[in-house]
Amino acid sequence: MTANIRRASREDAAAIARVQVASWRSTYAGLVPDSYLAAMDAEELARMWDLLIEAGKDFFHVAEDETGVFGFISGGPIREPIDGYDAELHTIYLLSDRQRNGTGRLLVETLVRDLRTARFRSMVVWVLAQNPAVRFYQRLGANEVSRRTVEIGGVSLDDRVLGWPDLGLCF
Numbered sequence: 001m002t003a004n005i006r007r008a009s010r011e012d013a014a015a016i017a018r019v020q021v022a023s024w025r026s027t028y029a030g031l032v033p034d035s036y037l038a039a040m041d042a043e044e045l046a047r048m049w050d051l052l053i054e055a056g057k058d059f060f061h062v063a064e065d066e067t068g069v070f071g072f073i074s075g076g077p078i079r080e081p082i083d084g085y086d087a088e089l090h091t092i093y094l095l096s097d098r099q100r101n102g103t104g105r106l107l108v109e110t111l112v113r114d115l116r117t118a119r120f121r122s123m124v125v126w127v128l129a130q131n132p133a134v135r136f137y138q139r140l141g142a143n144e145v146s147r148r149t150v151e152i153g154g155v156s157l158d159d160r161v162l163g164w165p166d167l168g169l170c171f
Helices: 010-027 034-039 042-055 103-117 133-139
Strands: 004-007 059-065 068-082 085-094 123-128 143-152 155-164
Touching (some): 004 103, 010 068, 010 085, 068 123, 085 103, 123 133, 133 155
Parallel strands (some): 085 123
Antiparallel strands (some): 059 068, 068 085, 123 155
8 A cells, every 4th residue: 555645634634633542542552541542532632633734834744545544744843942953843643553664754754845945954853762753763863852751641751852953964
């Protein structure tokens, strides 16, 4: 199955939310409390994604095939200032059975092109230290920039910021 990467529209909000919930439940099982994962509400998240896409401040793309949307990415201006960085990969999620086939890389490459066109020079991503995606970002050339502790569902977790200091050198 070949993935088609395209700009997301408001009509994709429900599918994006469905992918986010499924991805969280598969990736963070055993790390984030089960009660938190069970309480994730795809309808509520769909409303949030609809508003964010409508606002048009960030870049949103989906990965789809003949079965529908199975992944997405969003990014734009950095949300928390970090010296030397001006953009951020805000979210990237793929259904677990669609990971490790190159689609994640295609989504990141698409976001980087958008950011470069918009004159951003560098990018960061926040990722839980125990998330297997840390290695994915490192394979794409990101290096650790900082750390912090975040609370999710009443549990404190190590969060890392990984960065690409020069988007012109990516890929």
